[in-house]
Amino acid sequence: MPVTDLSADEALADGFSIADIEAAAGRITGVVRRTPLLESTRLNDRLGARLLVKAECLQHTGSFKFRGAYNRLSAMEPDVRARGILTYSSGNHAQGVALAARMFGVPATIIMPSDAPAMKRRNTAEYGATVVPYDRHGENREAIGQRLAEADGLTLVKPYDDLLIMAGQGTAGLETVAQCRELKATPELALAPAGGGGLMAGFSTAMKASFPALQVMSAEPEGYDDTARSLATGVRQANAGTPPSICDAIMTPVPGVLTFRVNRRTLSGGVAVSDDEARQAMATAFEELKLVIEPGGAVALAAVLSGRVDVQGKTVVVVASGGNVDAAIFADALVLGR
Amino acid sequence: MPVTDLSADEALADGFSIADIEAAAGRITGVVRRTPLLESTRLNDRLGARLLVKAECLQHTGSFKFRGAYNRLSAMEPDVRARGILTYSSGNHAQGVALAARMFGVPATIIMPSDAPAMKRRNTAEYGATVVPYDRHGENREAIGQRLAEADGLTLVKPYDDLLIMAGQGTAGLETVAQCRELKATPELALAPAGGGGLMAGFSTAMKASFPALQVMSAEPEGYDDTARSLATGVRQANAGTPPSICDAIMTPVPGVLTFRVNRRTLSGGVAVSDDEARQAMATAFEELKLVIEPGGAVALAAVLSGRVDVQGKTVVVVASGGNVDAAIFADALVLGR
Numbered sequence: 001m002p003v004t005d006l007s008a009d010e011a012l013a014d015g016f017s018i019a020d021i022e023a024a025a026g027r028i029t030g031v032v033r034r035t036p037l038l039e040s041t042r043l044n045d046r047l048g049a050r051l052l053v054k055a056e057c058l059q060h061t062g063s064f065k066f067r068g069a070y071n072r073l074s075a076m077e078p079d080v081r082a083r084g085i086l087t088y089s090s091g092n093h094a095q096g097v098a099l100a101a102r103m104f105g106v107p108a109t110i111i112m113p114s115d116a117p118a119m120k121r122r123n124t125a126e127y128g129a130t131v132v133p134y135d136r137h138g139e140n141r142e143a144i145g146q147r148l149a150e151a152d153g154l155t156l157v158k159p160y161d162d163l164l165i166m167a168g169q170g171t172a173g174l175e176t177v178a179q180c181r182e183l184k185a186t187p188e189l190a191l192a193p194a195g196g197g198g199l200m201a202g203f204s205t206a207m208k209a210s211f212p213a214l215q216v217m218s219a220e221p222e223g224y225d226d227t228a229r230s231l232a233t234g235v236r237q238a239n240a241g242t243p244p245s246i247c248d249a250i251m252t253p254v255p256g257v258l259t260f261r262v263n264r265r266t267l268s269g270g271v272a273v274s275d276d277e278a279r280q281a282m283a284t285a286f287e288e289l290k291l292v293i294e295p296g297g298a299v300a301l302a303a304v305l306s307g308r309v310d311v312q313g314k315t316v317v318v319v320a321s322g323g324n325v326d327a328a329i330f331a332d333a334l335v336l337g338r
Numbered sequence: 339m340p341v342t343d344l345s346a347d348e349a350l351a352d353g354f355s356i357a358d359i360e361a362a363a364g365r366i367t368g369v370v371r372r373t374p375l376l377e378s379t380r381l382n383d384r385l386g387a388r389l390l391v392k393a394e395c396l397q398h399t400g401s402f403k404f405r406g407a408y409n410r411l412s413a414m415e416p417d418v419r420a421r422g423i424l425t426y427s428s429g430n431h432a433q434g435v436a437l438a439a440r441m442f443g444v445p446a447t448i449i450m451p452s453d454a455p456a457m458k459r460r461n462t463a464e465y466g467a468t469v470v471p472y473d474r475h476g477e478n479r480e481a482i483g484q485r486l487a488e489a490d491g492l493t494l495v496k497p498y499d500d501l502l503i504m505a506g507q508g509t510a511g512l513e514t515v516a517q518c519r520e521l522k523a524t525p526e527l528a529l530a531p532a533g534g535g536g537l538m539a540g541f542s543t544a545m546k547a548s549f550p551a552l553q554v555m556s557a558e559p560e561g562y563d564d565t566a567r568s569l570a571t572g573v574r575q576a577n578a579g580t581p582p583s584i585c586d587a588i589m590t591p592v593p594g595v596l597t598f599r600v601n602r603r604t605l606s607g608g609v610a611v612s613d614d615e616a617r618q619a620m621a622t623a624f625e626e627l628k629l630v631i632e633p634g635g636a637v638a639l640a641a642v643l644s645g646r647v648d649v650q651g652k653t654v655v656v657v658a659s660g661g662n663v664d665a666a667i668f669a670d671a672l673v674l675g676r
Contacts, residue, residue: 033374033376034374035374036371036372036373036374036396038371038396041398041437041440041465042461042464042465045464055396057628058374058376058393058627058628058629060379062628099379102379119625123380126380126383127379127380283665286630286665286668287457287665289396290395290396290400290629290630290631290661291396291628291629291630292624292628292629292630293628323628327621327624327625327672327673328672330624330669330672331668331669331672331673334665334666334668334669335665335669
């Protein structure tokens with residue numbers, strides 16, 4: 001028998017399946033919003049393809065992150081949950097956790113980069129969470145989290161490297177499957193934004209369970225294409241430094257351990273887009289879909305619109321994963337992205 | 339027996355009911371999009387109310403107008419429809435008719451104001467319609483339409499004063515009823531933007547059929563509050579002139595004959611908002627709902643957010659009726675509306 005040095009969690013990640021996502025769907029029904037799968041005649045004409053956009057920017061708190069957060073909190077022991085939740089996040093997971101904690105009536109402490117978008121900081125505080133700022137370039141958020149968790153008996157809710165979080169995010173894929181069937185669409189290609197890879201893992205698992213021939217790809221910002229390079233080499237690759245990017249939501253240093261164990265099974269590769277391509281996608285979503293998409297949430301759409309992936313003649317799904325963007329950045333995209 | 343001088347259409351308008359809207363729903367199912375009814379925790383907190391926003395900006399062609407247009411064309415004799423469709427519109431009805439005509443494979447001619455937003459003119463042409471510009475301040479679009487219809491054997495599809503158009507728009511209300519029930523919400527107040535009154539007539543009829551105690555109000559731009567004044571006096575009142583407004587979609591001179599016969603039965607009154615209040619509502623929808631709403635589509639939301647109607651403690655539905663706005667006007671609203 002071969003010797004294995006997998007951790008228990010890694011072994012569970014290898015068994016992560018549609019059953020985990022269906023269990024999550026059972027917990028979140030009636031709380032999480034079924035977001036629409038949108039399509040534009042003119043956009044289809046322009047691309048020579050059928051493009052379906054899963055509008056997770058319309059989810060509660062403005063991103064898919066509420067799905068995983070609510071699923072994770074639902075599955076906790078009530079007395080443990082009551083002591084409080086702790087997390088670190090650049091903003092979208094923060095808001096998801098803050099609203100989920102509020103719904104369960106438990107306190108939440110959020111460690112956020114001091115340079116996170118103003119809207120994300122303000123919204124998180126308005127949901128009633130305590131925001132602890134840290135320096136993205138000098139401090140280690142995991143270490144700060146560990147310290148605070150031990151001191152106050154809080155439970156750390158990780159942003160992606162957690163099977164319940166991945167399963168919660170996967171419910172966006174489960175909905176997309178049902179919506180594709182309602183539209184009589186059989187997708188051949190699907191793309192979603194990848195930060196730590198939680199959405200990718202859940203979404204790809206859900207979609208491939210119903211459409212086994214589907215190719216699923218990650219979309220990332222240039223300079224943060226750790227998932228693409230990890231998929232290409234078969235082992236987790238970190239990004240070199242923290243170059244500037246407008247895609248704040250997905251400037252993650254390296255794929256998660258657990259998420260990558262799933263994504264290396266389910267994904268066919270990854271693509272990276274420039275800031276200008278993200279802006280162009282935001283402007284197109286404004287014009288053709290009437291959606292507000294944030295830069296990091298627009299990278300999958302950008303990969304298609306920029307021609308970085310070939311969609312000619314195909315039915316393609318992209319996830320628009322979030323819409324929490326400051327007005328000035330959005331207004332810039334409308335001007336620059338045209 | 340009292341003498342009556344009602345036209346046949348006026349008599350039909352007096353009998354306009356939920357049955358007309360249910361018949362429309364049967365014709366449009368699977369083609370028209372079921373748009374989401376959205377809600378924001380933070381917005382509810384701020385208002386001290388439960389606010390539900392029917393996002394018709396996410397409808398095909400970016401406004402509710404596609405509902406009525408598709409219903410109207412569905413109900414035509416195929417050989418009459420094949421000769422072609424004619425309409426006049428400031429842009430949203432134009433796009434709705436253009437896409438519906440394209441789906442039925444019949445030609446469409448659209449009479450549009452020469453100062454209609456660039457996006458609306460371009461989109462209408464991109465759906466394959468022939469656009470005929472006219473001077474909003476000097477020419478009579480109804481007369482131009484009549485001439486073209488007679489010359490080419492085209493069928494005029496009016497923007498609002500038509501029972502099939504009103505019934506089609508009413509399907510937005512039918513969906514809202516079902517969505518309120520899913521959310522366990524019993525609305526006490528509902529507002530929608532009013533131009534000629536087609537959406538108001540269909541929406542109010544559908545909503546009041548299920549929620550008889552509901553109060554429904556029209557929302558209009560300042561200077562174009564013809565529906566509010568007509569409701570207050572009991573007879574159709576025209577606007578004085580054509581003052582400037584950013585709410586291009588609903589700068590209608592006077593309520594329709596048929597729409598007003600319905601609305602005087604179903605509406606409790608009307609409210610008017612300023613351009614700045616419309617901009618503020620657009621900025622709030624951007625921040626809290628991640629929706630692109632055009633100025634005219636935002637007036638019902640603006641009536642609530644501005645405090646012009648009292649919503650304290652109530653469950654309130656507003657229709658966000660369209661999202662076809664040029665980038666520069668939207669970017670302005672994000673800056674000015676904050």
